[in-house]
Amino acid sequence: MVRRCRFSPILGLSHASRLTCLGLTILAASAVSGCGSRSAFDQSELRISTGGLGNSAVSRGGASASATTQLADSGGVSATGGIGSSGGTTTAATGTDAGPPIWRNSRTPFCTTQRQDPQSGVAANLYSDSRGVFLQVLEQQDDIYFNDGGGWVSIFGEALEATGIRRLTGFQDGALVQSGAKPCGIQFIRDSVETCSAAQEAWFVYVVGSTSAYATSNDRILHCDGVTWTQFGDPLASGNSNTVGTRALWAAHDVVLVVASGGLVYVYPNADPSLPTRQLGLPSSNYAAAWGFGANDLWVGNSNGQLLHNNGNGWATAWSGTGNCSAIQQLWGANGAVYFITGDTFGVWRSGVATLIAQHPCDGKTQFLSLWGNSDSEVFVAYSDASRANDTCGNVVVMWFDGKTLSLL
Numbered sequence: 001m002v003r004r005c006r007f008s009p010i011l012g013l014s015h016a017s018r019l020t021c022l023g024l025t026i027l028a029a030s031a032v033s034g035c036g037s038r039s040a041f042d043q044s045e046l047r048i049s050t051g052g053l054g055n056s057a058v059s060r061g062g063a064s065a066s067a068t069t070q071l072a073d074s075g076g077v078s079a080t081g082g083i084g085s086s087g088g089t090t091t092a093a094t095g096t097d098a099g100p101p102i103w104r105n106s107r108t109p110f111c112t113t114q115r116q117d118p119q120s121g122v123a124a125n126l127y128s129d130s131r132g133v134f135l136q137v138l139e140q141q142d143d144i145y146f147n148d149g150g151g152w153v154s155i156f157g158e159a160l161e162a163t164g165i166r167r168l169t170g171f172q173d174g175a176l177v178q179s180g181a182k183p184c185g186i187q188f189i190r191d192s193v194e195t196c197s198a199a200q201e202a203w204f205v206y207v208v209g210s211t212s213a214y215a216t217s218n219d220r221i222l223h224c225d226g227v228t229w230t231q232f233g234d235p236l237a238s239g240n241s242n243t244v245g246t247r248a249l250w251a252a253h254d255v256v257l258v259v260a261s262g263g264l265v266y267v268y269p270n271a272d273p274s275l276p277t278r279q280l281g282l283p284s285s286n287y288a289a290a291w292g293f294g295a296n297d298l299w300v301g302n303s304n305g306q307l308l309h310n311n312g313n314g315w316a317t318a319w320s321g322t323g324n325c326s327a328i329q330q331l332w333g334a335n336g337a338v339y340f341i342t343g344d345t346f347g348v349w350r351s352g353v354a355t356l357i358a359q360h361p362c363d364g365k366t367q368f369l370s371l372w373g374n375s376d377s378e379v380f381v382a383y384s385d386a387s388r389a390n391d392t393c394g395n396v397v398v399m400w401f402d403g404k405t406l407s408l409l
Contacts, residue, residue, distance in 0.1 A: 035186075035197050035213065035224035102407055103400050104149025109408040110135065111152070111393035112145070124382045124396050125168035126370040127176065133372075133380055133409070134176060136168040137396055144168070144176070144189070147409070156192050171207050179205040179215060186215060186229070198222070198229040204248045214256060216246035221258060223273070233273030238262060247288040250331075255295040259287035265300055282308065282315050291331035291338055299338050301328025307340055307349060319354035321345060325362035335376045341368040346381050346401075358399075358406055369396075377403040 101107055123138040132148035144156035170176040176189040177197075185202030188195040200217055207213045211226030221232040236244040236258070245261040256268035258276075265279040265287055282300075289301035296312030305326025307319040321328070325343030332339050337350040346358040346368055358381075360366045365386045373379035379401040388395040400409045 035227065035229045103147070103409045106147055106149055106151050106409065108151060109393075110145065110147075110396065110398045112137065112143070112154075112396070122384050122396060123165070124369045124384065125166070126372040126380050126382050126398070127168045127170050128372050128374050128378075128380055129170065129172050130374070131173060133398070133400075134168065134170070135382065135396075135398060136166070136178070137394075138166055142166065142178075156189055156194075158194070165203075167204060169205050169207055171210060171213075174210065177205050177207065177213070179203065185217065197224075200229070203246060206249050206251050208251050208253065212253075214249055214251045216249055216258065218246065219244035221246070221249070221256070221273075232256075233268070233276055236260065236264070236266060236276060237278075238264060247286070248290045248330075250290040250292045250298075252292065252294065255292065255298075257290050257292055257298050257300070259290045259300050261286045263287065263302075267298065269295065279310075279315065283317075286327075289328045289331040289340070291333045293333065293336060297336075299331055299333070301331055301340055303327040305342060307331075307338070307354070309349075318349050319347070323362050325367075329368070330371045332371050332373055332379070334373060334379075337376050339371055339373065339379055341371045341381060343367050346371070346406075357401060380409065 102109065125136040125138075127134045127136075132146060135145045135147075135152075137143045137145070140159070142156075142158050143154060145152050146155045147153075166178055166180040168176060168178055174190075178187045178189060178194075179185060179202045181187065182201060184196040184198075185200045186196075186198040186205060188197050198215075200222070202215045202217045202222065205213055205215045211224075213224040214232065215222040215224070215229070219235040221236070222229050223232040236246070238244045242262055244264060247259050247261060249256060249258045251257065251271065254270055256271050258266045258268075260266070263282060263284040263286070265282055266276045267279060269275050269277065283302065283304060283306055285302035285304040285306065287300050287302045290299065292298040296310075298310040299318075300308050300315075302308070305321030305323075305328060306317050307328060308315050309318045310316075319340075320326075321342050323344070326345070328340050328342055330341050337348055339346070339348045341347075344360050344362045344367070345356055347354055347356045349355075360383075366383060368381060368383045370382045371380070380398065381401065382396060382398050385395050385397060388397075398409045399406055401407075
């Protein structure tokens with residue numbers, strides 16, 4: 001694995017700013033880093049070695065009979081509300097073939113020999129596009145796996161030298177984008193090369209097109225125009241003495257939606273950085289999830305477990321969860337259907353009805369971690385199960401939903 005740095009100034013400070021990235025300190029006079037898919041990397045197919053990092057990186061496992069579950073009439077996956085007929089999870093048996101393909105031509109569910117410590121916890125992030133599914137597993141290492149429909153291979157790995165909560169996204173058929181790590185807040189990954197795109201603390205990145213992306217950084221929004229990252233408008237104001245902590249955003253060419261702690265939600269009409277509009281009348285809660293289909297079709301989720309929709313005529317609650325695990329963590333949508341995950345629930349809101357696809361007990365042992373998809377019939381979800389930490393395949397489980405059936409991947 002090779003690491004290279006491209007630097008941008010710490011935005012919002014002086015024109016010439018001292019920055020630190022991957023252990024190096026450089027005085028940059030201006031923003032010089034490419035931030036678009038083309039500027040740092042070309043748009044050709046991501047080259048992935050089918051051998052990955054060797055046979056020890058990814059093991060092959062077979063799926064048991066309960067690896068696939070059909071949506072019940074009640075809108076859940078099983079009568080007990082769990083994943084699988086017993087309400088638990090199924091451990092893949094290594095070294096056996098799963099028989100018929102479980103996704104495209106992939107026959108074996110995700111299985112890694114890397115052990116996760118159940119005491120330290122594990123994080124995972126999903127991203128997908130036409131090439132396939134990318135899975136980032138974070139514990140003592142930052143490992144990225146890829147499945148193009150032919151099986152899982154390891155494509156990137158490094159020790160977690162930097163601190164911070166990392167997230168994964170990407171440019172369609174282009175560079176992967178990792179955000180959240182310190183001291184380099186936004187990193188591009190291509191051909192196992194990690195490039196520092198912006199030496200600023202960044203929490204969340206959303207890619208709009210091949211030359212446009214947005215990121216959140218404390219009380220500021222950043223924008224990539226395909227060449228550089230620059231500050232998008234003024235720092236956000238909370239209306240009181242509290243500092244705004246941005247959590248997530250969704251953007252299109254004509255609107256930007258930002259959610260933050262302290263019950264704050266902002267909309268930029270026409271994607272105009274001079275027009276941030278604080279949304280009023282929303283429940284008081286911390287907001288950490290955002291999605292949309294257009295300026296008059298916006299969605300947010302909060303820590304109270306409320307999924308809220310704005311159809312251009314104001315905000316209304318579309319669904320509410322209950323219990324200690326009901327905080328909505330992530331949204332993703334396609335064709336008007338909005339998928340959501342909480343700590344214990346994977347669900348979808350479609351045509352005015354919320355359907356709970358899968359649930360597990362809110363016991364602190366099993367937790368949904370990440371959600372992404374390619375279409376309404378190809379949605380991916382990852383969860384962790386602490387009881388599997390010593391199993392052959394580790395405790396991160398990936399599943400995919402085709403609109404009717406939830407299956408291991």
